[in-house]
Amino acid sequence: MGSRGEDDAGFLEPSYAVAGFAAAAELRGRLGDAAREEDVVAAACGYWGRRGLGTRPEHVLVAPGGSALLLALLAARGGDVLVPRPCAAWWLPQAPLLGRAAHPVPTPAAYGGVPDPYALLETVRRVRREGGDPRLLVLGVVDDPTGTVPGPEAIDAALEAAAGCGLTVVADESLRDTPHSPHHFLVLSPAHAYPDDVVVLSDLAGALLPAGWPLALARFPGTPAGRALRARTADALTAQGARPAAPLFAPAAHALAEPRALRVGTRASARAHGIVARAAHARATAAGALALPPRAGRSLLVDLGPFREALAARGVLDAVDLEADLGARLPFPVHGGHRFGDPLTALRVRVPTAGLLGPSPAARAPALTSPDPLALPEPRRALSMFEAVLRDLAAAEPPHAPAPGHRQEGTGTGKGTE
Numbered sequence: 001m002g003s004r005g006e007d008d009a010g011f012l013e014p015s016y017a018v019a020g021f022a023a024a025a026e027l028r029g030r031l032g033d034a035a036r037e038e039d040v041v042a043a044a045c046g047y048w049g050r051r052g053l054g055t056r057p058e059h060v061l062v063a064p065g066g067s068a069l070l071l072a073l074l075a076a077r078g079g080d081v082l083v084p085r086p087c088a089a090w091w092l093p094q095a096p097l098l099g100r101a102a103h104p105v106p107t108p109a110a111y112g113g114v115p116d117p118y119a120l121l122e123t124v125r126r127v128r129r130e131g132g133d134p135r136l137l138v139l140g141v142v143d144d145p146t147g148t149v150p151g152p153e154a155i156d157a158a159l160e161a162a163a164g165c166g167l168t169v170v171a172d173e174s175l176r177d178t179p180h181s182p183h184h185f186l187v188l189s190p191a192h193a194y195p196d197d198v199v200v201l202s203d204l205a206g207a208l209l210p211a212g213w214p215l216a217l218a219r220f221p222g223t224p225a226g227r228a229l230r231a232r233t234a235d236a237l238t239a240q241g242a243r244p245a246a247p248l249f250a251p252a253a254h255a256l257a258e259p260r261a262l263r264v265g266t267r268a269s270a271r272a273h274g275i276v277a278r279a280a281h282a283r284a285t286a287a288g289a290l291a292l293p294p295r296a297g298r299s300l301l302v303d304l305g306p307f308r309e310a311l312a313a314r315g316v317l318d319a320v321d322l323e324a325d326l327g328a329r330l331p332f333p334v335h336g337g338h339r340f341g342d343p344l345t346a347l348r349v350r351v352p353t354a355g356l357l358g359p360s361p362a363a364r365a366p367a368l369t370s371p372d373p374l375a376l377p378e379p380r381r382a383l384s385m386f387e388a389v390l391r392d393l394a395a396a397e398p399p400h401a402p403a404p405g406h407r408q409e410g411t412g413t414g415k416g417t418e
C-alpha cells in the first residue's frame with residue numbers, strides 16, 4: 001500500500017486511451033514510432049497549459065512513478081515532511097526511508113486533503129521546539145482516501161500558513177480529473193495562487209495509464225529556487241537509478257494529449273464511480289456509520305467508531321482487526337485507516353468504489369459506460385453485501401455486563417448490571 005499498484009482496486013481503471021492493450025509495447029506499436037521522454041514533457045506542458053498553468057519544458061521532470069518522485073523530492077529538499085491526516089497511503093513511506101520524520105496534521109471536519117491551517121502552524125511550532133526541521137508539506141487537491149475536494153478557500157488558508165512557516169508545498173494532483181460531477185466541482189491547482197512556491201506532482205499510473213505502468217510528472221516553479229530544486233530532484237532520481245521505462249513514453253504522451261475518446265471515457269468512468277460512491281455513502285450512514293460524502297476520486301472513508309462495542313465483542317479492537325474482518329466478509333478488499341496515517345485505534349476503513357463496481361476490470365467495464373450502474377448485477381450485489389455487513393455490525397449486541405458480585409477476569413472488581 002505504499003504506492004499505487006494493481007492489487008489496490010481503489011485506484012483508477014485503465015484509461016480509455018490504453019484499455020484493451022496487453023502491454024505498453026503493443027500500444028506503442030499501434031501509436032507509431034517510439035516516443036522520447038521529450039515528447040512526454042511536451043505533452044505535459046500542453047496538459048497543464050489547458051488547465052491554466054503555463055509550463056515550459058525546463059519546469060518538468062519525469063520519473064518512474066509517484067513514490068520514486070516523492071522520495072527524490074524529499075531527498076532534494078531535506079528536512080521533515082508534514083502531511084494531512086488521513087492522507088494517500090503512498091505519501092507515507094518516503095520520509096522514514098530517508099531517516100526523516102513525517103508529522104501528521106489534522107484536517108478540517110468537512111473535507112480532507114489539506115491540513116487545518118491553525119493545526120499546521122501549531123504542528124510546525126511544536127516540531128521546531130522539539131528539535132525537528134519541517135521543510136515540506138504534501139497536500140492533495142482531491143483527497144484519497146475520503147474522496148472529498150477541499151475548496152479554494154481551504155487550499156488558500158493552508159498555503160498561506162505553509163508560506164508563513166517557510167514550507168515548500170507539493171500538491172498531489174493525480175486525482176484532479178476525477179470529479180464525479182464536473183459541472184459542480186472545479187478542482188483548482190494550488191499553483192494558480194502560489195506559482196512560485198508550489199511543486200505540482202501527478203502520478204499517471206492509475207490516472208491516465210493503468211496502475212501497473214509507473215510514470216509520474218512534477219512541475220516546478222520557474223524561479224531560481226524552483227530550478228535549483230528541480231536539479232537536485234533530478235540528481236536524487238539518478239542516484240536511485242530511477243529511470244522511467246521508455247516503452248511507456250508513447251502511451252503517456254498519447255494520454256496527456258487527451259484525445260476525445262479518453263476525455264469521454266474519463267468522464268463516464270468518474271460518473272460511474274460517483275454513483276456507487278454516493279450509494280455506498282448513503283448505505284453506510286443509514287446503518288449508523290460516519291462518512292464524508294465523496295465528491296471525486298475512487299474511494300470513501302467509513303468510520304465505524306459508533307460500532308466500537310459491537311466490534312469489540314467480535315474481537316475487532318483496532319484498524320488492523322477491522323481490515324481483516326471486513327475483508328473476509330466483503331467481495332472486495334478494504335484498507336484500514338492506519339494505512340493512511342490514522343491512529344491504529346481509529347475504526348476507519350477506506351472503501352474502494354472500484355470494488356463496488358465489480359471484482360475485476362472486465363466485470364467493471366459494463367458499469368463504467370452504463371447510464372444506470374446500480375441496475376447492473378455486479379454493483380447491486382456488492383452494495384447489498386456492503387449494506388448487509390454494516391447492518392449486521394450495527395445490530396450486534398455489545399458484550400453483556402457481568403451479573404452482580406461476579407468477578408471480572410483480570411480486574412479483581414465486582415460490577416453489577418445497570
